[in-house]
Amino acid sequence: xxxxxxxxxxxxxxxxxxxxxxxxxxxxxxxxxxxxxxxxxxxxxxxxxxxxxxxxxxxxxxxxxxxxxxxxxxxxxxxxxxxxxxxxxxxxxxxxxxxxxxxxxxxxxxxxxxxxxxxxxxxxxxxxxxxxxxxxxxxxxxxxxxxxxxxxxxxxxxxxxxxxxxxxxxxxxxxxxxxxxxxxxxxxxxxxxxxxxxxxxxxxxxxxxxxxxxxxxxxxxxxxxxxxxxxxxxxxxxxxxxxxxxxxxxxxxxxxxxxxxxxxxxxxxxxxxxxxxxxxx
Amino acid sequence: xxxxxxxxxxxxxxxxxxxxxxxxxxxxxxxxxxxxxxxxxxxxxxxxxxxxxxxxxxxxxxxxxxxxxxxxxxxxxxxxxxxxxxxxxxxxxxxxxxxxxxxxxxxxxxxxxxxxxxxxxxxxxxxxxxxxxxxxxxxxxxxxxxxxxxxxxxxxxxxxxxxxxxxxxxxxxxxxxxxxxxxxxxxxxxxxxxxxxxxxxxxxxxxxxxxxxxxxxxxxxxxxxxxxxxxxxxxxxxxxxxxxxxxxxxxxxxxx
Numbered sequence: 001x002x003x004x005x006x007x008x009x010x011x012x013x014x015x016x017x018x019x020x021x022x023x024x025x026x027x028x029x030x031x032x033x034x035x036x037x038x039x040x041x042x043x044x045x046x047x048x049x050x051x052x053x054x055x056x057x058x059x060x061x062x063x064x065x066x067x068x069x070x071x072x073x074x075x076x077x078x079x080x081x082x083x084x085x086x087x088x089x090x091x092x093x094x095x096x097x098x099x100x101x102x103x104x105x106x107x108x109x110x111x112x113x114x115x116x117x118x119x120x121x122x123x124x125x126x127x128x129x130x131x132x133x134x135x136x137x138x139x140x141x142x143x144x145x146x147x148x149x150x151x152x153x154x155x156x157x158x159x160x161x162x163x164x165x166x167x168x169x170x171x172x173x174x175x176x177x178x179x180x181x182x183x184x185x186x187x188x189x190x191x192x193x194x195x196x197x198x199x200x201x202x203x204x205x206x207x208x209x210x211x212x213x214x215x216x217x218x219x220x221x222x223x224x225x226x227x228x229x230x231x232x233x234x235x236x237x238x239x240x241x242x243x244x245x246x247x248x249x250x251x252x253x254x255x256x257x258x259x260x261x262x263x264x265x266x267x268x269x270x271x272x273x274x275x276x277x278x279x280x281x
Numbered sequence: 282x283x284x285x286x287x288x289x290x291x292x293x294x295x296x297x298x299x300x301x302x303x304x305x306x307x308x309x310x311x312x313x314x315x316x317x318x319x320x321x322x323x324x325x326x327x328x329x330x331x332x333x334x335x336x337x338x339x340x341x342x343x344x345x346x347x348x349x350x351x352x353x354x355x356x357x358x359x360x361x362x363x364x365x366x367x368x369x370x371x372x373x374x375x376x377x378x379x380x381x382x383x384x385x386x387x388x389x390x391x392x393x394x395x396x397x398x399x400x401x402x403x404x405x406x407x408x409x410x411x412x413x414x415x416x417x418x419x420x421x422x423x424x425x426x427x428x429x430x431x432x433x434x435x436x437x438x439x440x441x442x443x444x445x446x447x448x449x450x451x452x453x454x455x456x457x458x459x460x461x462x463x464x465x466x467x468x469x470x471x472x473x474x475x476x477x478x479x480x481x482x483x484x485x486x487x488x489x490x491x492x493x494x495x496x497x498x499x500x501x502x503x504x505x506x507x508x509x510x511x512x513x514x515x516x517x518x519x520x521x522x523x524x525x526x527x528x529x530x531x532x533x534x535x536x537x
Contacts, residue, residue, distance in 0.1 A: 141401040145435050148427070152434060166448045167410065176403070176410050180448040184440035188426045 015223060015242045015265035016280045022211045022222035023052060023277070024204070024236065027063040027073070027089075028168075029227030029249015030270050032080050035171035039080065042248050044271025046081040051274055058211040061089045062204075062224065064163035064178075064197035064231065066133035067112040070094065090207050092162035092197035093118035096131050099196065105129040105158065108150045110143055110181075112136060129158035132185065132193075134178055144184065151189040159185055163197040165231055169250045198228075199235025208241070215239065223264075225273050227251050234261040244273060286536050288320040288473030290464065290497070292482030293339070293351075295505020297526050301342055304504050306527030308343050314530045315345075317537055320471040324464070324480075326423045326457040326487065327353040328396035328437070331379035352467045354422045354457025355380040358393055360466075361420060361456060367391035369420070370409055372400040372441075377422075394445070394453075395422035396438045406441065413449035423457035423487075458484075459491020468497075479520070481529045485511035489519045500529045 028034050031045045052059050061084060065073055070086040077084055093115050100107050106123050109116060111133030130147045151157040165177035182193045197203055204224070205215045213222055223242040226232020227249030236243040245251065245263040248270070256266070267273040291297065297307040314321065323346060327335060332353050339346050355373075359380050362369055370389040371381055374397050381393075392409045413419055425437035442453050457463055468478060475496035482488025483505030489512075493499045498520035501512055512522050523529040 135403075137403050139403045139406075141398045141436070144401070144440075148436050148440075149433065152427075166450075167414075173407075174411060174414065176407055176444075176448055180406075180410075180444035183447040184436070184444040187443040188436055188440040 012280045013265045013276055015244055016276060018221070020221050020223050020242070020277070020281055022058045022060070022208065022213045022220075024060050024062045024207055024222060024224040024241065025049075025270070026198075026224070026226035026228065026232050026249075027061050027065060027077070029251070030225060030246055031061075031077065031082060033169070033249060035169075038076060041080045041082075042269060044269060048271045048274035049082060049084075051278060055278060057277075058213075059088065060207050060211055062198060062207050062226075062232075063089065063091050064134075064165065065091050066093050066115040066162040066197070067136075068114045069117045072114060072117075090203070090210065092203070093133070095196045095203065095206065096160055096162065097122065099160065100129070100131070103129075103158075107131045107160075108147055109133075110135050110138065110147050111162070112138065128154055129160065130185070131160045131162075132178060132182055133162040135181075136175075139176075139181055144181065147185055148188050151185060151191055157189055157191045159189075159191050159193040161193045161195050161197075163231065164193070164195050164199065165228065198226075198231040199238070201235070201239050204236055204239040204241060208239070223277075225267070225270060229255045229258050229261050229263070233263045237261070237264070246270060246273065284474075284476040286319060286477055286479055286498075286533060288322070288468065288471045288478040289314060289533065290322050290324050290467055290478060290480040290492070291526075292480075292484065292488050293323055293325040293335070295483035295507070296481060296488075296502055297344070298339065298342060299505060301338065303342050303344075304525055306525060310527040310530040311344065314533065317534060319533075319537065320473055321350060322467045322471055323351045324458065324467050325351070325353050326425065327355045327377065328422070328425070328428065329374040329377050331376050332356055333379060334376050352463070352470075353380070354463065355395065357456040357463055357466065358395075358420055358422055359384070361454070362391065362393065365391075367418070369393040370412060371395075372397045372405060372409060373422075374399065389417070391418050391420060392445070393420045393422070394438050394442050396425075396428070398435070401436075401441050406445065409445055410448050413445060413451045417451075419445060419449070419451050419453040421453040421455045421457075424453070424455055425487075458487040459494065461491070461495045464492060464495055464497060479533060481523075481526060483507045485515055485519070490515050490517075493517050493519065500532070502526055502529055 070089045108127035108130045161182040164179040166179045220240045224236030225244045233243035242264040244265045369391040373395040421442040424439035426439045479498045480492035481500040489499035500521045501519040
């Protein structure tokens with residue numbers, strides 16, 4: 001038996017056969033469902049987060065949320081009963097800002113007005129790169145054209161995207177996510193976007209670093225729990241993080257037959273996942 | 282040795298005219314080509330103009346072209362919609378919609394995408410996306426990446442078709458050039474086979490590459506969107522490269 005492997009016993013899910021120390025949680029679709037007026041808590045999730053923290057686990061909230069600042073998200077979740085701090089949240093806008101500053105770029109920002117606050121003070125004159133996020137109604141033809149021209153005019157076009165999701169659920173509707181618009185610009189300009197949120201490896205590796213887990217370990221002692229089979233589960237697994245699929249949020253039964261991504265485990269919701277962790281880990 | 286030429290397919294914009302300007306010598310050359318008795322069809326990837334508007338424009342600048350000789354990507358889409366009795370959501374400019382007059386568009390069960398800057402917004406794209414997710418087919422007039430407009434280059438339908446394909450995992454059926462079915466339909470109307478047909482156009486990829494791929498002889502003209510070296514960017518070199526349409530006709534007359 002390999003070192004660190006725990007003997008199987010009744011009811012122990014395979015994703016808990018090895019000890020975990022770090023826990024990465026998606027927010028939308030795991031803690032709460034977005035939509036309408038602030039969204040609604042997924043039953044049991046508030047208590048589940050409290051229990052994990054009380055048990056001493058290192059928890060990070062990994063989100064591709066780019067339509068508000070981290071503090072805005074903390075406040076929104078606070079209204080739903082969650083007690084989080086901005087430093088526990090990893091989201092793509094602050095990561096994008098850091099990359100832009102490091103490379104001394106001037107971005108054309110095609111993102112939601114509330115997400116723009118994370119970029120306050122950056123020089124956006126004569127842009128030489130594009131950062132695209134969940135712009136929703138701002139995905140107009142002219143705004144897309146603006147991004148297209150920046151890329152076309154650049155010798156070495158840089159296109160960053162906060163995510164590559166295809167669609168998401170808002171209220172009872174499915175809506176186009178960033179992925180299709182990113183794909184449109186990639187196709188128009190023959191460029192490859194740099195994804196800065198999930199499922200990019202850089203995002204997950206950054207999250208591990210944040211909780212002091214070495215990404216060199218072949219059997220990383222961390223699990224990612226999310227509702228998106230590709231972005232959450234597949235992205236985590238590509239970094240040797242165990243990926244667990246919740247059957248809440250955008251989950252659809254077809255996801256269980258996904259052609260390429262097989263989660264390490266399924267749980268009905270976050271509360272069920274946390275009960276298993278507290279019982280078997 | 283070579284098959285006798287019996288039919289000629291001719292691109293419009295960039296080959297015999299640019300907007301309201303005749304490419305010099307084209308009117309005379311077309312007359313000369315008609316006198317030889319070869320079958321002629323005009324094949325074009327229309328983006329925002331209906332066939333009526335296009336014909337009016339060509340007639341106004343002095344061309345003698347009949348409606349039944351013109352094959353556009355919009356009319357190809359219309360044919361497909363009629364044939365399968367689809368009720369399309371039309372992401373098309375208002376003039377292009379003229380080619381879909383009389384089509385039932387209530388409770389849509391298909392999506393047709395052309396060049397429609399006014400329709401390429403979040404709400405309309407979401408509407409199209411939801412239909413695709415429900416299993417409706419996606420029909421693309423063509424997948425051009427960008428085009429030239431007054432203030433510079435602007436996104437064509439291609440990027441938005443790609444966006445919808447990616448979001449819904451539905452592959453678009455492209456109806457315009459360079460689709461083999463588009464050329465094949467024009468050929469069957471002319472009663473010609475591939476070997477005895479020539480395609481004249483300024484778009485190396487869509488006109489010449491598309492035609493050569495199914496055995497039609499491609500004549501690339503150095504007008505319109507042609508840029509130096511375009512002929513070298515093709516997998517298979519064009520059958521001929523000509524200065525303009527008039528030069529192409531001159532060469533063809535020696536092959537009859």
